[in-house]
Amino acid sequence: MARVALTLPRPVTWHFTMPKNIFPLLLAILLLGMVGAPLIVLGIASLRPPDALPFSDAGWTFSNLRTVFLEASTYSLLKNTFFYAAGSLALALPIAFFLAWLVERTDLPGRNFMSTAMFVPMVIPPFAVAVGWIFLLNPNNGLLNNWIRYLFALDIYRGPFNIYSVWGMIFVTGLLSVPSMWLMLIPLFRNSDPRLEEAAATSGAGRLGTLCRVTVPLMAPGVLAVLVYFTVIYIEIFEIPLALGLTANYPVLSTKIFLLVNAEELGELAYSIAAAFGMLFLIVGVVLMAFYLFSVRMSAKFAVVTGKGYRPSIVKLGAWKYLALGVIGAYFVLAVLLPFLILVWTSLLPFYRAPSMRALELITISNYTKILQQHEFILAMKNTIIVAATAATASMILASVISWFVVRRGGWLSRSLSVLSFTPLAIPTVVLALAILLLYKGSPIQATLFILILAFATRYLAFTTRVMHAAQLQIEKSLEEAGLVAGAGPVTTFIAINLRLLLPALVNGWVWVVAHAIRDFTIPLFMAFTNTIMLANMIFLYVNAGRPGIYTAYMVVLIVMVVVIAFLARLRLGSQMGGAK
Amino acid sequence: MVQQGKLVVEDLQMSYSTAEGPVRAVRGVSFTVEPGEFYTLLGASGCGKTTTLRCIAGLEQPEEGHISIGESIVYSQADGIMEPPNRRDIGMVFQSYAIWPHLSVYSNVSFPLVLGRRRLPRKQVREKTMRALSLVHLEDLAFRPAPLLSGGQQQRVALARALVAEPKVLLLDEPLSNLDAKLRGEMQLEIKNLVKSLGVTTLYVTHDQTEALTMSDKVAVMRDGILVEEDMPRNIYLRPRSAYTATFLGETNLIAAKVVQCSAGNGMCQVESGIGPLTCPALLSGKEQDNVWVAYRPEGVNITPEHPQRENVFPGDIKAIIFTGDQVIYKIEVQNQMLQAKTDPHRDFSTDDRVFVELSPEKCLLIPREH
Numbered sequence: 001m002a003r004v005a006l007t008l009p010r011p012v013t014w015h016f017t018m019p020k021n022i023f024p025l026l027l028a029i030l031l032l033g034m035v036g037a038p039l040i041v042l043g044i045a046s047l048r049p050p051d052a053l054p055f056s057d058a059g060w061t062f063s064n065l066r067t068v069f070l071e072a073s074t075y076s077l078l079k080n081t082f083f084y085a086a087g088s089l090a091l092a093l094p095i096a097f098f099l100a101w102l103v104e105r106t107d108l109p110g111r112n113f114m115s116t117a118m119f120v121p122m123v124i125p126p127f128a129v130a131v132g133w134i135f136l137l138n139p140n141n142g143l144l145n146n147w148i149r150y151l152f153a154l155d156i157y158r159g160p161f162n163i164y165s166v167w168g169m170i171f172v173t174g175l176l177s178v179p180s181m182w183l184m185l186i187p188l189f190r191n192s193d194p195r196l197e198e199a200a201a202t203s204g205a206g207r208l209g210t211l212c213r214v215t216v217p218l219m220a221p222g223v224l225a226v227l228v229y230f231t232v233i234y235i236e237i238f239e240i241p242l243a244l245g246l247t248a249n250y251p252v253l254s255t256k257i258f259l260l261v262n263a264e265e266l267g268e269l270a271y272s273i274a275a276a277f278g279m280l281f282l283i284v285g286v287v288l289m290a291f292y293l294f295s296v297r298m299s300a301k302f303a304v305v306t307g308k309g310y311r312p313s314i315v316k317l318g319a320w321k322y323l324a325l326g327v328i329g330a331y332f333v334l335a336v337l338l339p340f341l342i343l344v345w346t347s348l349l350p351f352y353r354a355p356s357m358r359a360l361e362l363i364t365i366s367n368y369t370k371i372l373q374q375h376e377f378i379l380a381m382k383n384t385i386i387v388a389a390t391a392a393t394a395s396m397i398l399a400s401v402i403s404w405f406v407v408r409r410g411g412w413l414s415r416s417l418s419v420l421s422f423t424p425l426a427i428p429t430v431v432l433a434l435a436i437l438l439l440y441k442g443s444p445i446q447a448t449l450f451i452l453i454l455a456f457a458t459r460y461l462a463f464t465t466r467v468m469h470a471a472q473l474q475i476e477k478s479l480e481e482a483g484l485v486a487g488a489g490p491v492t493t494f495i496a497i498n499l500r501l502l503l504p505a506l507v508n509g510w511v512w513v514v515a516h517a518i519r520d521f522t523i524p525l526f527m528a529f530t531n532t533i534m535l536a537n538m539i540f541l542y543v544n545a546g547r548p549g550i551y552t553a554y555m556v557v558l559i560v561m562v563v564v565i566a567f568l569a570r571l572r573l574g575s576q577m578g579g580a581k
Numbered sequence: 582m583v584q585q586g587k588l589v590v591e592d593l594q595m596s597y598s599t600a601e602g603p604v605r606a607v608r609g610v611s612f613t614v615e616p617g618e619f620y621t622l623l624g625a626s627g628c629g630k631t632t633t634l635r636c637i638a639g640l641e642q643p644e645e646g647h648i649s650i651g652e653s654i655v656y657s658q659a660d661g662i663m664e665p666p667n668r669r670d671i672g673m674v675f676q677s678y679a680i681w682p683h684l685s686v687y688s689n690v691s692f693p694l695v696l697g698r699r700r701l702p703r704k705q706v707r708e709k710t711m712r713a714l715s716l717v718h719l720e721d722l723a724f725r726p727a728p729l730l731s732g733g734q735q736q737r738v739a740l741a742r743a744l745v746a747e748p749k750v751l752l753l754d755e756p757l758s759n760l761d762a763k764l765r766g767e768m769q770l771e772i773k774n775l776v777k778s779l780g781v782t783t784l785y786v787t788h789d790q791t792e793a794l795t796m797s798d799k800v801a802v803m804r805d806g807i808l809v810e811e812d813m814p815r816n817i818y819l820r821p822r823s824a825y826t827a828t829f830l831g832e833t834n835l836i837a838a839k840v841v842q843c844s845a846g847n848g849m850c851q852v853e854s855g856i857g858p859l860t861c862p863a864l865l866s867g868k869e870q871d872n873v874w875v876a877y878r879p880e881g882v883n884i885t886p887e888h889p890q891r892e893n894v895f896p897g898d899i900k901a902i903i904f905t906g907d908q909v910i911y912k913i914e915v916q917n918q919m920l921q922a923k924t925d926p927h928r929d930f931s932t933d934d935r936v937f938v939e940l941s942p943e944k945c946l947l948i949p950r951e952h
Binding site for chain 2: 479483484485486488489490492496
């Protein structure tokens with residue numbers, strides 16, 4: 001007597017069986033909603049008259065698009081943005097390249113500890129570093145400016161350096177992007193075959209000649225890919241232009257949109273223009289991302305696959321190592337030490353005073369005790385932790401499930417899931433924040449933590465999917481099949497075996513997202529409401545109110561939090577953590 | 582102790598898509614494994630044997646056919662039935678063993694009883710798990726973490742895990758291919774004795790003909806998705822029905838020939854071949870066939886320095902000698918054809934020796950030849 005089991009409809013020729021594909025289909029719809037819906041609303045909003053919300057029936061107009069795309073001021077804005085990006089590249093690349101070369105191709109002492117050292121400037125919140133540099137180099141009473149004026153007996157009231165300028169922005173941005181760039185350049189050195197360089201040397205080329213004629217051209221496509229990648233980052237960067245660019249009267253795309261959304265006197269009016277700028281920004285982002293993908297493909301052609309026993313030729317530095325160590329030391333002093341110290345110093349004083357023997361007597365922890373007693377601090381801390389942890393959990397679970405389908409099932413549906421999960425990369429964070437804000441504007445959800453969680457989860461989806469995809473590939477299919485054959489259902493197998501084996505990657509990814517969400521300024525500043533403020537909002541509030549003791553105390557707390565969390569992740573993950581984006 | 586299930590596979594068809602278009606991996610395979618029988622699917626890589634096994638396990642979706650395990654139909658295209666693997670009463674040993682690295686030996690083996698179809702109370706789980714472990718002689722390692730085991734030990738864990746829930750059918754996918762030769766030989770006998778003592782119906786997949794012949798009650802040779810022939814090991818080796826089987830299982834001398842005349846009386850035929858006239862037993866199938874192969878196993882070839890004055894003897898020159906330890910392989914040129922002979926290592930001929938090659942009539946085999 002036959003026992004009748006699951007009945008299936010007769011499979012259509014290409015094996016599309018309903019029950020098998022319904023779940024990935026739902027996932028795809030969810031992703032479309034997460035990524036596509038905000039962008040559609042952005043488009044709609046840009047076509048509305050200036051004083052209307054996207055979902056009102058106020059009719060359509062092209063005036064916003066005309067304003068944005070056809071006015072000269074837009075192009076000077078773009079010019080500013082690209083100049084800033086180019087300057088940051090020009091500063092960061094030589095430093096990062098030099099450091100990568102030192103670690104990979106010389107006998108620099110302590111080079112194995114470089115990646116540990118590098119991670120601090122990588123995770124420290126850029127806004128805090130920028131503010132630290134304001135204390136050091138603002139034209140009026142910047143500490144370093146004072147010292148330089150004193151040392152060189154300069155007879156000027158301001159300067160000589162002014163951090164409130166595009167040069168100041170480039171300086172801070174360039175310095176802080178060195179670790180991520182360095183991380184991306186290291187594999188280029190590893191993959192380039194030194195035997196090709198040796199061949200050049202044996203044909204008589206000097207060290208410089210080899211460098212110029214062989215090493216650099218071989219690495220050029222890979223370096224190009226890195227350059228384009230960072231151009232994308234610099235174009236969309238928000239925190240440093242916010243801290244320095246506004247006062248410097250040097251708007252870039254990201255701060256322009258921020259101003260439009262936050263200008264008190266304009267109220268609702270500016271949303272549609274902001275949306276129009278958002279569309280411009282999006283197009284720039286997409287084009288650059290396409291260019292990046294193209295240059296990655298190009299550089300793949302130059303990759304040299306090295307065999308076992310590959311040992312690059314090491315340059316002996318001899319006495320030059322002191323110079324190299326000096327350069328490295330100078331970098332860390334400028335990028336991390338000086339700004340952090342001035343922040344700590346300021347946080348320990350009731351009001352800002354230049355360091356001196358007398359000022360030392362005023363040191364107090366009253367700022368810290370003050371903020372710890374503020375109920376907004378507790379609220380901000382609570383919100384920050386909830387948002388970061390929830391976004392990380394949601395993002396990791398989504399990424400695990402998506403990666404499972406992509407790796408195990410394949411096919412067009414899974415590939416689309418993969419593509420959809422990577423699209424947030426092409427969307428500048430500012431645009432994403434603005435788009436989600438507009439999507440939920442006017443609805444009760446806008447004042448909840450939900451939109452913040454949604455924004456962060458969407459923002460980091462590309463990274464988490466990439467991490468889980470790599471991890472899922474390591475897990476042999478037969479391990480799951482053995483679970484099924486042993487009688488465990490698909491969900492039981494997924495949880496008891498697959499997720500359990502993915503746990504290290506899950507935890508590492510989770511901690512990475514938490515660290516990045518806590519230190520982010522863009523999404524909180526665009527999207528938080530009165531009762532959903534995060535730590536970044538508190539900092540911004542007090543910066544605007546001009547309370548240095550308070551906001552530096554907040555910053556120090558934030559920096560310590562982020563560094564500790566990131567350090568915990570590092571202990572498990574090692575130096576595989578990706579660059580900061 | 583173990584349930585006995587009959588495995589019936591009918592007209593199984595399955596293809597999968599590749600970059601170059603669909604590949605028909607299984608093309609109408611049918612066979613039956615009687616309860617308690619040890620049945621082997623033997624074939625070269627890509628012949629569809631593993632795909633067939635995976636269809637039986639439920640890990641692949643076939644396009645056509647019918648599979649039943651014991652009393653249950655687990656797959657039937659016509660009736661729209663497709664049981665997922667976790668609902669089939671099977672145990673399976675994978676080629677890579679698929680031992681879960683995050684669990685101990687005990688937890689690996691007890692998994693089917695803890696999270697599988699029929700979940701048992703703790704005492705019974707312990708009892709059955711320890712019994713399964715003792716069957717594979719691993720009781721002492723029960724609480725060792727799985728990654729700390731050798732290949733052979735992992736394989737035994739996989740076996741214990743497959744048997745612990747007392748399945749109706751045991752499936753083994755080339756489980757010995759990752760082991761070294763000596764261990765492989767030992768494990769062949771161990772597995773066979775184990776499943777025989779339990780009486781569990783077993784389907785074994787391998788490309789190694791020695792394994793197939795040593796362990797099985799029945800061997801089925803597969804090629805390009807088709808089951809070429811099935812028979813008991815001795816028959817399939819000594820009396821293969823196709824040239825492919827003859828050359829796949831061990832070495833065979835294949836000599837093209839034409840049937841001249843068959844005598845109904847003694848069941849022998851005269852054939853004319855490239856090396857001369859031969860007397861051979863009539864075709865197994867009994868059909869009238871003109872074009873045939875004469876198939877002769879090298880180990881049955883008798884080499885003598887002088888003509889033994891019997892039938893089916895031909896002069897030839899030794900062209901190559903290969904000493905393999907327990908045998909010597911001679912390649913002998915007879916009338917522009919190379920024949921192979923295997924003798925014990927004590928026989929000692931030299932290259933270019935002229936010898937006489939005897940192909941005894943009773944050891945000759947006629948196989949149909951298509952042209």
